[in-house]
Amino acid sequence: MGHVEHDKLDISTTLCGARLPNATVIASGILGLTHEVMVRVAKAGAGAVTTKSCSLNPRPGYPNPVVLDWGGGLINAVGLSNPGVEVMTEEIQAAKELLAPLGVPIIASIFADTIYGFGNIARFISEASPDLIEVNISCPNIDHRYQHMFAADPYVAGQVTRHVKRNTDIPILVKLSPNVTSIAAIAEAVVEAGADGITAINSLGPGLILDIETRHPVLAHGPGGVSGPAVRPIAVRCVQAICRAVDVPVLAVGGVMSGRDVVEMILVGATAVGIGTGVHYRGIDVFRQVCRELRDYMRRHEYRSLDDFRGTAAMPSL
């Protein structure tokens, strides 16, 4: 069998009904604030764009620094700053129009601070008709008034999912946290409650880094979620555990920097692959670069589409 032609390699994917021209997605919170920038990211090669997580009301977030490169990746406590659902609805509508000719879908990320609130915001954001809704129940930097993340308790995670599903007809991805003992158990709960797909992982931790000279945390908020190369093994393991536990598509996020990392995620079963911190390390052009590297791998292995190798990792002892 000869070599597969480079341009015949199909790296498209279908994520909960949305067709992505390629399997890369920009992760929520990275450049997803305004429609012009989201369109720029799509033009730079992303197969789908995700908005910054949006709440009912505008939030200024925490003071700076909100995100820093600490050597192993980023640490962030942005405080979920966003202009609120009203503005975000306009941004999504504007983006949709410009993304349509590119064939690039838009994922609206939402969050709230109560179970009911999630239902509300889902209803509002649906007016903008995003292709998918991503339900962020897993921000590690929530206010300490909330004892736990929503993503830490299977029952609560399921309830959030149910309320969102009741308030929208758009397929939903529920975004999970690695900061739990069994992410598979949470995945089972949200799928049972109706989640169409799962996004994993959100940032890890939180972690904490001090400036030892002033004895202050380097982030204004103190602790912050960890992302980037340092979390990749954790993310791969989470995605593998989720794909084994449930039967819905998984948008795999966490530490993906290269085509190699995309392949790794697909081998453990991912349907599409999110990139956040990678934009910092390789620029907005990361999407195009990663797709090229992915195609190189597929050509070498004579795979014609992602289905040819999705979920084929050998897992000895799991």
Place this chain on the structure above:
Amino acid sequence: MGHVEHDKLDISTTLCGARLPNATVIASGILGLTHEVMVRVAKAGAGAVTTKSCSLNPRPGYPNPVVLDWGGGLINAVGLSNPGVEVMTEEIQAAKELLAPLGVPIIASIFADTIYGFGNIARFISEASPDLIEVNISCPNIDHRYQHMFAADPYVAGQVTRHVKRNTDIPILVKLSPNVTSIAAIAEAVVEAGADGITAINSLGPGLILDIETRHPVLAHGPGGVSGPAVRPIAVRCVQAICRAVDVPVLAVGGVMSGRDVVEMILVGATAVGIGTGVHYRGIDVFRQVCRELRDYMRRHEYRSLDDFRGTAAMPSL
């Protein structure tokens, strides 16, 4: 006020009654298998040595690879190989004799696969009179028959602690896992149950790394615990949360490579600081190097002892 003399700087510490000539400790599982090597580590400057975690019966562990450097640190699934309590008792006794003149205490790490088993092994190991016992309830690479680590459930963690305390008069450190949503809650449970101190953290995850060419996990076991620079922010946050929650000494472990990292751990409240992966990056000499860097910091800040700055980190929003 003038500069503090370098040799007047006191970097000793007392950990649950054991006097350490300096605050650095070699972490469990790193070079702690045989008495000669432990003595060598002490001579290389460690303030205390910890044995490899020991079980009642000998265990060969998993096939190789059991530990690899993946770029951000190590990933390991050794499978808790150890020669069993009988042999380890002899090793500890031999080590104690040689460590005594150096003034370096020895910490015996133990584990078991049942709550009662922990009591048993504690009783046996106590015959060797280690200075402290570290109760490893947090290995991320346990057999999948056990649904959870002992360290994932406050009740179970407390029960293990109680059984160990009932079977020994030697002070015990309970070693906790970062793979939980609230490590502070587990810390509270084990202290409530009688733990004299806490060690945190064990390796993170597990994580998973694949060789994409063969589609096999790089570790024979598949997933493995992550350690080293990549986990440091998580470890610091865990130690900070534990020190805030409970009033016992904390042996802080996780990603410590330099004097700077030791300072960071002490600033969030650690009593002593463990080094594992650091031995890989800087050699056995890491202990001496780290102590020199710690002293440099203290001189610059005119601190005379670790008490002068322990727990003084500014924590804004916690």
Place this chain on the structure above:
Amino acid sequence: MSLPETVRITEIRRETRSISTFVLDAEIAQSEPGQFIMLWLPGLDEKPMSIACPSPLSVVVDRVGPFTMALHERRVGSLVGWRGPYGRGFRLAEEGPALLVSGGCGVGPMVYLAARASEQGIPTTVALGARSTAALPCASEFQALGANLVLATDDGSDGYHGYVTDAVRELGLIDARPTVYACGPEPMLVAVHRLCLEARIGGQISVERYMKCGFGICGQCALDGLLVCQDGPVFDVQELDGVRDFGHAHRSATGRRLPLR
């Protein structure tokens, strides 16, 4: 890696009633005029500040709100953090003279740019605008660098009476077809932009937007599809042509689009 490095303030020079130069115990190995750092006051906040001098690292800061006020309360010896340099700076044209147009606190990067121009032997005019004489910062620095200094004050207390951009136009400062470099309040920048396009001369304009990360990750500093922190803060006049928000809208900390001024 972009963790802030904490260093001591080694010198504070008062420039005007509200503007001071802060000299830090730090050096930037490689930077361009127009690039910025993120300046951190531990426990408080962190804000973008243009590099006024890379070695020793200095910034010229106008007291306008909580952060800059807190900075002005710091003394020599205080610890502050910095990270950077970030962004794309001015690219000095090799041909022809340089005209630096600066208003308000836009003076910091201009000091650095004038120094660079002087090093390269580029004939330089600095047009400096302010409310009044007392608010004109760094004038002596520019003179020491051998630049031709043109002052403009709103109240006429010194130099040209009126806006600095009107001074540029009326005093014929673009007759020699200089490359124009501008930094200051956005209305001034819009005027410079128009001037350059009309006169068909080269121009580079430093724009400010609300910043969080400073390195192209958060999207907060968006100016249409441009990221000011990474694509800017300095843009060619052409790049700003047709940019909807330029002169019209900026974004608050929430990301909400607000009319300018």
Place this chain on the structure above:
Amino acid sequence: MSLPETVRITEIRRETRSISTFVLDAEIAQSEPGQFIMLWLPGLDEKPMSIACPSPLSVVVDRVGPFTMALHERRVGSLVGWRGPYGRGFRLAEEGPALLVSGGCGVGPMVYLAARASEQGIPTTVALGARSTAALPCASEFQALGANLVLATDDGSDGYHGYVTDAVRELGLIDARPTVYACGPEPMLVAVHRLCLEARIGGQISVERYMKCGFGICGQCALDGLLVCQDGPVFDVQELDGVRDFGHAHRSATGRRLPLR
């Protein structure tokens, strides 16, 4: 970083009934004879193997158990992983001749060492021991390198009849006061050790112990206070003097100390 790199086997050369040379599609940029790699059979296990040639990377492997048997079943084109090089190799003495003493599968590093000695123009004798002619590996390689080859077989089917160390002694191979380099079964190494001490000649001995990490972290390969993977596998004769376990005990995968053979 020490993740295994997976590469294809490009050539398999049968040396004896149980020993083959495996050539991999890989190169080691910098290594010393005596250093080893960890050779990985994905899904099975990973074991230390001495470098027989750095470029293309080759190992000479004796079929003794499950891992080596599985390797011998691999064909040209099979994927295997490797990481390294690890440990401290032989340091060729610049003065005087070299005597390489090799038994059993200890031949791999000796091929590499003989090549290095030949490059450096060091007069080299290789004393090769085995059970019988049929079990003598790589003899032609040594001859091609211009080494003086002395064979010894337990059954007398070729060369000296008896142990290779006895051949060394009785055939006067140390009369020229060579530096001795040895690799093979531990009883042979003990004999070489004694020989070197008695004759007061320099010697370097490559020791094997059960390995897990290969890079000085797990403590599994302890030989008294020495770590074979990092301080060795090659030790000076002097370093092994007084080492209690040398010739007497090794450790199993559990870490339990067991008598040798």
